[in-house]
Amino acid sequence: MRERIVSFIKDYVQKAGVDGVTLGLSGGIDSALVATLAAQAIEPSRVHCILMPVDAKKDPHVSDAKEIAESLGINYEMFELKNVIKAFDPLKLEKVALGNLMARVRMVVWYAKANQNNLLVLGTGNKSELMVGYFTKYGDGGADILPIADLYKVNVRELARHVKVPERIVTKVPTAGLWAGQTDEGEIGVTYDEIDTILFLHIEKGHSPDEIKSYGVDPGKVDRVLGMMARSRHKRNLLPKTIMARNL
DSSP states (O other), X not given: OXXXXXXXXXXXXXXXXXXXXXXXXXXXXXXXXXXXXXXXXXXXXXXXXXXXXXXXXTOTTHHXXXXXXXHHTOEEEEOOOHHHXXXXXXXXXXXXXXXXXXXXXXXXXXXXXXHHHTEEEBOOOOHXXXXXXXXXTTTTTOOSBOTTTTOXXXXXXXXXXXTTOOHHHHSSOOOOOSSTTOOHHHHHSSOHHHHHHHHIIIIISOXXXXXXXXXXXXXXXXHHHHHHHHHTHHHHTTOOBOSOOTTO
């Protein structure tokens, strides 16, 4: 799979006639993996990462993001969101709306960077997130290509270890960094291992909800995951090109 994704990135960059790629580097496993694969696909000097914490001094993941970029020899810069987000204070947004706003601001910054420097925007969403709609419409779902969109979270971990992403990043609790204490699994209400099991049985094996439940999978979680999948279909209709578009 590594070779396939690396070739996908390399070929797409060549066909697009761009000077390189840009992506958001959060310090988490997904962006670390995409950055690593991008650096293997094209020259590291053509990979431009943007670190976008709300407040760099309060974000515990900034140091990991910097370490990843420096170890790969890729370019990176910091863009703090706190002043941009503050401009929306008059709207009195609640945390979910504010979190989605932050995701959309990040997308705007990626594309400003890409437009200024003739770059492609690489998204970092994986199949588990995409299939349950755990991404922001016109936010982190906004990208030119999604290199790891065909990898379930379990596959992301496997490939990350294969390409030597630091183990502490592989095992770090997944978070979108949308608000203090926010975690992916806490917000979704199901672990990624459970999501992957349900999605694999339903999508890859073609099993019905009742068949999945018959294997001993928690019925409530089966209904929740497949319900999220159905309700988020409108989000996936907007996704950019992936290696394999089936099932989206």
